[in-house]
Amino acid sequence: MQLTIKYFGMIAEATTMPEEQLQIEHCSVSELLEKLKIAHPKLNHMDFKVAVDQQLVQENYTITKEAEIALLPPFAGG
Amino acid sequence: MEKTKLKNVFVQGAISSEFIGNSIAKHQTKTTIGAHNIFLGQVRADVIDGKTITGIDYTAYEEMANLKFQEIRERTFAKFDLTCMHIYHSLGTVNAGEICLFVFVSSPRRRIVFEALEYVVEAIKADVPVFGKEIFEDETHQWKQNT
Numbered sequence: 001m002q003l004t005i006k007y008f009g010m011i012a013e014a015t016t017m018p019e020e021q022l023q024i025e026h027c028s029v030s031e032l033l034e035k036l037k038i039a040h041p042k043l044n045h046m047d048f049k050v051a052v053d054q055q056l057v058q059e060n061y062t063i064t065k066e067a068e069i070a071l072l073p074p075f076a077g078g
Numbered sequence: 079m080e081k082t083k084l085k086n087v088f089v090q091g092a093i094s095s096e097f098i099g100n101s102i103a104k105h106q107t108k109t110t111i112g113a114h115n116i117f118l119g120q121v122r123a124d125v126i127d128g129k130t131i132t133g134i135d136y137t138a139y140e141e142m143a144n145l146k147f148q149e150i151r152e153r154t155f156a157k158f159d160l161t162c163m164h165i166y167h168s169l170g171t172v173n174a175g176e177i178c179l180f181v182f183v184s185s186p187r188r189r190i191v192f193e194a195l196e197y198v199v200e201a202i203k204a205d206v207p208v209f210g211k212e213i214f215e216d217e218t219h220q221w222k223q224n225t
Contacts, residue, residue: 008139009209010221051207054142070139070207076222077138077167077208078119078179078199 001026001066005036009073014042030059032069048073087147088140088169092176093118101164101182111161111184115191117199119179121172129214133173134222139207143167150201158194160185165198167208 006019037043051070161184168178183194203224210222
């Protein structure tokens with residue numbers, strides 16, 4: 001399945017890209033993050049939440065179909 | 079199950095006092111309203127390690143943020159007897175001293191708007207994926223974090 005991974009704020013600064021595409025088999029969020037942390041080691045030291053199709057999820061959430069994944073650093077609205 | 083069209087809360091750059099004034103004026107026809115309450119978030123020129131913040135560059139996960147604003151709107155209307163509610167948030171650069179968040183709630187009675195406004199502003203700070211890059215006078219930056 002194809003995933004679109006979106007990065008925001010200080011996370012986008014660390015990955016030096018706003019988004020990327022990834023081909024991957026069914027996986028949990030934590031398995032996906034393991035892969036992303038190998039590609040972008042700075043993520044190991046950063047605080048972020050994960051959204052799948054605009055909904056926040058826990059790391060044990062399983063991604064079973066094409067989705068938009070977002071790595072969201074601490075919020076700073078207002 | 080498409081619900082009412084999602085409103086876009088975001089505006090480019092600072093929110094002007096003219097815009098805020100016009101929003102107030104538009105409510106003069108809504109004569110069941112007896113009380114308005116307004117929150118204006120303003121960018122502070124904090125000094126950190128001797129360097130002054132000159133502005134904040136706001137970005138957002140816009141699709142999710144607009145969904146979250148919609149959820150907050152629905153939760154607030156369910157909880158408080160409001161006549162109307164408006165939320166505007168800046169994207170892009172907002173200089174120190176300028177307005178980056180405008181929340182406007184209206185009700186027949188005053189007590190409700192005091193409570194409702196605080197509820198909305200706290201929910202925005204906690205739940206909406208907006209990110210702020212604080213720019214210093216020497217063009218270095220740090221990332222804002224709500225506390």
